[in-house]
Amino acid sequence: MSNTFPAASGHRHNRYLLMRHGHSQANQQGLIIGSPERGLAGFGLSAIGREQLDGLLADWCWATPGRVLHSDFRRTTETAERIARHFGLWLETEPRLRERHFGAFEGEGDDRYAEVWARDADDPAHRHAGVEAVVDVAARMAGLVDDLEQRHAGETILLVSHGDPLQILLTALEGRELSRHRDRAPLAPASITVL
Structure with a gap:
């Protein structure tokens, strides 16, 4: 399988703001939380994450989003809710923005990421220990941008993910x-x- 993904060609019809969720309880505890079974209901924002978002919104220096799409994990939902409330926007849940699934590493210490990333460097199509392959993550994430490009034009779209x-x-x-x-x-x- 190819180690590259076709680059986006030409001009985009929309402006995209790619946002990583605020500091979370999983970050605080040093845990890998990539499965919907644990990430949808648990491991929301930490106190640090809430403070980060307060500061970010007070000093907002990007274009004002017209749409907010987010992963349905709790930490990304809580992040997106704060942004949407600030700008008076509706939220759109988008499962393609979910965290990468880390298979057997779920719930383990975040020091285990290094093992996954080392395998990624050798083979972005690997699925060792049930880990979601980099090529699959790239396809779902880029597929979302492609879909948004087909459906919208001239918008600033905030994508809240991991x-x-x-x-x-x-x-x-x-x-x-x-x-x-x-x-x-x-x-x-x-x-x-900014994309």
Whole structure:
């Protein structure tokens, strides 16, 4: 399977703000929470995450979003709710923005990410221990952007997701080798990247 993803060609019809959720209880506890069974109902924002969002909204320096789409995990939902409430917007739940599923590593310490990422660097199609392959994450994330490009034009759309999926999306849209998604600086909690 190819180690690259076709780069987006030409001009986009919309502006996208890619946001990683605020600091979460999973971050605080140092746990991998990538399964819907645990992430939908638990592990919301930490007190640090709520403070991050208060500061972000007080100093907002990006275009005002007209739409907010978010992963249905609790930490991303709580992040998106605060943004939407601030701007008076409706929320749109989008499962394609979910966290990457980390298979057998679910619930383990976040030091185990390094093992997954080392395998990603060798083979972005690996599914070792039930981990969702980088190529599959890239396809679902880029597929969402493609769908939004078909349905909307001239909008600023905020996509609230998770660190790994967003880094994989950025790598895919740049047309870089998917095995190198960890080469870019990690996206900090509550950070926004303009696409």
